[in-house]
Amino acid sequence: MSALLELRNATKEFRGIAAFKDIDFALRPGELHAILGENGAGKSTLTKVLAGVYQLTAGTMLFDGEPLTLKSPLEARHRGIAMVFQETNLVPSMTVAQNIYLGEEKMFNRLRGLYIQAQRFLLSLNFYVDPMALVSSLGAAKKQMVEIARAVHHKARLIIFDEPTASLTPEEKFHFFNLVRRLKEDGVTIIFISHALEEALALSDRITVLRDGALVVTDDTANFDRERIVQAMVGRSLSTELYGQAGKRRARPYGEKILSIQNLSMGSIVRNTSFSIYSGQITGLFGLVGAGRTETMKIVGGVVKRDFFHGGAVILDGRPVRYRTPRPAVKDGIVYVTEDRKIEGFFETMSIAGNIQIGDVATGSNPLTVVSYARARRLAAEWKERLGVKAIDSDAKMIELSGGNQQKVVIAKASIQKPKLIIFDEPTRGVDVGAIVEIHKFIEELADDGIAVVVISSYLPEILALSDRILVSRQGRVVEEMTIDTATEAKIMFAAVH
Amino acid sequence: MIDALRRGYNAFRGVAPPERIVPAMDGPLRPNTLLDEAPVVLDLAGVDNLVATADGVLLTSGRDLLALDGTGDAATARPLRSFEHPVSCLAADGAGGLAVGQDGRGVLIVGGAHDGLVVEQAGTMRLACPTAALFLDRNTLVVANGSTAGPAADWKRDLMAQRRTGSVWRIDLRRPGAATMLAGGLAFPAGLAAAGDDAVLVSEAWRHRVVRLAGQAAPVDVLADLPAYPGAIAPAADGGYWLALFAPRNQLIEFVLGERRYCERMMERIHPDHWIAPALSSGASFLEPIQGGARKKLNTLKPWSPSWSYGLVVRCDARCKPTASFHSRADGHVHGVTALCERDGRLLAAARGSGRVVSLDPQADPDLGGSA
Numbered sequence: 057m058s059a060l061l062e063l064r065n066a067t068k069e070f071r072g073i074a075a076f077k078d079i080d081f082a083l084r085p086g087e088l089h090a091i092l093g094e095n096g097a098g099k100s101t102l103t104k105v106l107a108g109v110y111q112l113t114a115g116t117m118l119f120d121g122e123p124l125t126l127k128s129p130l131e132a133r134h135r136g137i138a139m140v141f142q143e144t145n146l147v148p149s150m151t152v153a154q155n156i157y158l159g160e161e162k163m164f165n166r167l168r169g170l171y172i173q174a175q176r177f178l179l180s181l182n183f184y185v186d187p188m189a190l191v192s193s194l195g196a197a198k199k200q201m202v203e204i205a206r207a208v209h210h211k212a213r214l215i216i217f218d219e220p221t222a223s224l225t226p227e228e229k230f231h232f233f234n235l236v237r238r239l240k241e242d243g244v245t246i247i248f249i250s251h252a253l254e255e256a257l258a259l260s261d262r263i264t265v266l267r268d269g270a271l272v273v274t275d276d277t278a279n280f281d282r283e284r285i286v287q288a289m290v291g292r293s294l295s296t297e298l299y300g301q302a303g304k305r306r307a308r309p310y311g312e313k314i315l316s317i318q319n320l321s322m323g324s325i326v327r328n329t330s331f332s333i334y335s336g337q338i339t340g341l342f343g344l345v346g347a348g349r350t351e352t353m354k355i356v357g358g359v360v361k362r363d364f365f366h367g368g369a370v371i372l373d374g375r376p377v378r379y380r381t382p383r384p385a386v387k388d389g390i391v392y393v394t395e396d397r398k399i400e401g402f403f404e405t406m407s408i409a410g411n412i413q414i415g416d417v418a419t420g421s422n423p424l425t426v427v428s429y430a431r432a433r434r435l436a437a438e439w440k441e442r443l444g445v446k447a448i449d450s451d452a453k454m455i456e457l458s459g460g461n462q463q464k465v466v467i468a469k470a471s472i473q474k475p476k477l478i479i480f481d482e483p484t485r486g487v488d489v490g491a492i493v494e495i496h497k498f499i500e501e502l503a504d505d506g507i508a509v510v511v512i513s514s515y516l517p518e519i520l521a522l523s524d525r526i527l528v529s530r531q532g533r534v535v536e537e538m539t540i541d542t543a544t545e546a547k548i549m550f551a552a553v554h
Numbered sequence: 555m556i557d558a559l560r561r562g563y564n565a566f567r568g569v570a571p572p573e574r575i576v577p578a579m580d581g582p583l584r585p586n587t588l589l590d591e592a593p594v595v596l597d598l599a600g601v602d603n604l605v606a607t608a609d610g611v612l613l614t615s616g617r618d619l620l621a622l623d624g625t626g627d628a629a630t631a632r633p634l635r636s637f638e639h640p641v642s643c644l645a646a647d648g649a650g651g652l653a654v655g656q657d658g659r660g661v662l663i664v665g666g667a668h669d670g671l672v673v674e675q676a677g678t679m680r681l682a683c684p685t686a687a688l689f690l691d692r693n694t695l696v697v698a699n700g701s702t703a704g705p706a707a708d709w710k711r712d713l714m715a716q717r718r719t720g721s722v723w724r725i726d727l728r729r730p731g732a733a734t735m736l737a738g739g740l741a742f743p744a745g746l747a748a749a750g751d752d753a754v755l756v757s758e759a760w761r762h763r764v765v766r767l768a769g770q771a772a773p774v775d776v777l778a779d780l781p782a783y784p785g786a787i788a789p790a791a792d793g794g795y796w797l798a799l800f801a802p803r804n805q806l807i808e809f810v811l812g813e814r815r816y817c818e819r820m821m822e823r824i825h826p827d828h829w830i831a832p833a834l835s836s837g838a839s840f841l842e843p844i845q846g847g848a849r850k851k852l853n854t855l856k857p858w859s860p861s862w863s864y865g866l867v868v869r870c871d872a873r874c875k876p877t878a879s880f881h882s883r884a885d886g887h888v889h890g891v892t893a894l895c896e897r898d899g900r901l902l903a904a905a906r907g908s909g910r911v912v913s914l915d916p917q918a919d920p921d922l923g924g925s926a
Contacts, residue, residue: 313779316578318577330578331578332577332580369575374778525581537584
């Protein structure tokens with residue numbers, strides 16, 4: 057069978073550093089091809105080359121057997137290649153419908169017709185998104201849906217999904233998988249990048265694994281299992297390191313009660329919740345989407361304010377506190393590591409050193425102190441090595457880094473503030489297995505150093521692998537507490553649902 | 555300014571200020587049923603004041619001093635002596651001497667070098683409410699005087715009146731008149747334990763905390779913000795402490811405590827057994843507030859329902875930080891634990907409210923659901 061798209065000896069370099077090198081890759085028509093690899097392995101760069109975002113430094117690309125050089129994503133779209141990016145590329149100030157039909161505007165547009173058309177189209181995909189809603193008002197999952205809908209709308213022959221399910225709920229994922237299968241039945245060729253290996257194993261026809269910019273293996277999915285994929289991705293077996301500790305270790309003992317939340321309320325999202333956080337432990341906070349976990353911890357971290365009169369109490373080290381901004385919280389030793397790193401976690405056009413320096417400055421040093429960029433670079437170099445950030449140097453811009461490396465910088469930026477309570481909100485969302493192990497190890501080290509750690513996660517194996525103590529949140533309040541000694545996935549899920 | 559506004563608004567709307575909010579029982583205080591599952595070694599109404607001596611375990615019930623024969627399933631209480639007043643506290647000096655708190659009168663020394671000595675006054679203060687006693691050595695006794703306003707048996711009134719008249723005294727039994735006050739203005743000190751370097755730990759019940767007293771220095775919090783009223787403290791064999799919390803706090807009680815006129819009228823007109831107040835035992839009378847639907851479902855008492863009484867024993871480390879706890883919840887039968895004593899690898903807990911002594915495994919791990 058002749059390939060729909062083919063790369064021969066393909067190399068892409070940035071400032072002389074190869075993102076991938078000498079890759080031979082062929083895509084069969086109508087197949088669902090999963091590309092897997094650690095962060096920094098070159099997956100996103102490879103797919104961006106296919107989508108016309110970047111051009112090859114060396115090698116050739118063939119489309120339908122003809123050599124092809126794509127100069128822009130627009131040209132790629134005209135050729136029938138669409139890409140759904142990891143970070144959504146929607147226009148926030150426009151509505152959902154306007155984003156879907158962006159670039160197809162006529163001289164005079166009848167918005168009502170556009171909305172009706174978009175509504176019908178979204179419902180046909182089983183995406184329940186209001187076409188009249190401004191994109192800026194949507195959550196991450198719904199933005200992803202709009203991005204997918206836009207790609208499907210363009211009737212592409214090849215659709216590239218870069219981590220499409222990272223922010224979707226289980227139900228939304230179910231609809232998404234059905235959509236992907238339907239597209240495949242219609243003859244659309246699909247490239248699918250995901251860190252959820254189970255998804256790749258369940259959905260794809262073939263799997264390609266990249267490591268450090270080189271293609272390690274391409275084979276039929278039937279010939280893979282989870283262990284073989286992980287081994288190909290990281291070059292060693294991680295079966296004992298990745299979520300392997302759940303149920304095999306004892307919980308750390310309770311330290312000092314650092315934080316006491318009493319009858320905390322905020323609107324209808326956080327409702328009269330009470331719990332405590334202890335130092336030297338990892339407290340896992342699990343709940344379904346909408347359970348109020350993030351909002352509760354954002355109140356603690358000063359990102360949002362609780363209700364003024366009936367808001368309850370947040371007691372830090374025996375002292376009631378109510379932060380209006382994160383800065384006083386950081387000064388008091390509370391750091392919140394956001395779940396939405398691109399929007400809230402870093403400045404993408406600044407360098408690694410610049411971002412880490414911001415974390416350092418936020419600790420409340422003397423405003424008259426001269427900010428030293430040399431110190432920032434030194435700190436950045438230290439943290440880059442400690443967390444294994446893969447980048448050319450500390451001056452590399454955040455936008456050039458892969459998702460996992462961006463997350464490591466966000467964690468470094470928070471950890472440099474020497475917190476006594478650090479809150480990780482979905483710390484490994486959109487992060488590859490190798491980086492997950494490194495981030496988990498770092499979180500464990502923080503707890504071993506006596507810091508109170510809170511990990512919010514929607515992924516049960518992560519909660520079970522990391523936590524010493526698990527709090528389950530439902531409808532805005534913590535409803536169950538269990539220790540790692542007694543917790544099981546079934547018990548946690550039961551508490552989260554019933 | 556904003557705090558003043560908030561206080562005013564809270565007072566107007568009846569919203570509890572932070573100090574009146576009852577902390578959640580979580581972490582090491584996570585509820586379980588280990589106290590209820592523990593073997594009952596003795597059923598005795600009014601059982602209290604467990605003390606380990608060289609001859610065995612002593613305990614009291616009302617005016618009686620008894621010896622506990624055996625700590626197995628079939629232990630019995632052998633009467634030793636009866637006193638003129640109810641016994642409110644008991645301490646042994648390790649050399650045959652006992653300090654016996656006589657509720658409403660003072661402290662009586664029985665046996666040992668100071669046999670027959672009655673300490674009725676410390677400084678200018680009458681020791682009419684001796685709630686806890688501790689021998690630092692054979693000649694030095696530390697006594698907690700819970701209140702100046704009434705006997706220890708009237709503790710509920712002391713709480714609802716929000717008195718802060720408790721004190722802790724160090725008494726040289728060779729010169730009892732020259733007692734030294736270690737701390738005054740305490741809110742019902744109810745437990746004492748030696749903390750090394752001549753310091754003592756004091757559980758201050760109505761302020762829900764345990765403080766450390768060292769010489770004349772101001773009390774230092776070692777454990778605060780407790781969800782129940784702390785009472786007896788006993789040393790643990792592994793170097794930590796055992797803390798008994800004799801009654802639970804709840805938001806209704808905290809609310810009533812803030813409503814002074816209501817509280818005073820309640821104390822004037824209603825029998826103490828039926829007050830909206832904590833108790834050592836509850837559920838015996840239909841006249842008690844909070845009955846029916848709030849507490850029962852399908853005629854079964856909900857373990858998590860609001861209750862006036864509760865059973866709670868906390869294991870603390872050497873810094874007095876909780877590491878584990880043993881509970882008897884609203885539907886349990888080991889409520890109102892007022893005395894603890896570790897002996898022969900078992901922890902004995904006397905639940906005065908339920909009138910029984912239970913035997914616990916000090917190393918039981920509640921997180922593993924380990925049986926006591």
